[in-house]
Amino acid sequence: MKxxxxxxxxxxxxxxMIELYYRSHEGDPERLIEYAKKRILVCPFMEQKTFCSACQVHCYQKEMREEIRKVMRYSGPRLIFRHPLLVFKHGYISMKENWKKKKVKKRGNV
Structure with missing residues (x-):
């Protein structure tokens, strides 16, 4: 995948996920969406990473990181009912990336 x-x-x-969270909670989703977009667009690890939470570098400011964690905790289980293909695709991409990493590690240890 490019x-x-x-x-x-x-x-x-x-x-x-952010929009789903803010349908049930007070606040402005646009602020967090814009912040997340900026972080994703400049992420130097996008090629290798699967999830931000698994990343070595936490590029979100502490306050925003806490906010996005709340969003993920709430929206993650609910998103599968709203956008099952999007969730499936995300899971597939993540598993595929993990398989690649395991293959590389195996080759390095042999």
Whole structure:
């Protein structure tokens, strides 16, 4: 998958999760969506990473990181009912990336 496609997918997924969260909670989703987009667009690890939470570098400011964690905790289980294909695609991409990493590690240890 191309990095641009991966970034686009990540932005769409995060935006959907944020919008879902703010339908049930007070606040402005646009602020967090814009912040997340900026972070995703400049992420130097996009090619290798699967999830931001698994990343070595936390590029979100502490306050925003806490806010996005709340969003993920709330929206993650609910998103599968709203956008099952988007969730499936995200899971597939993540598993595929993990398989690649395991193959590389195996080759390095042999």
């Amino acid at each position: 990095i641009e496609d991966k970034r686009e997918h990540e932005i769409r997924l995060v935006s959907e």
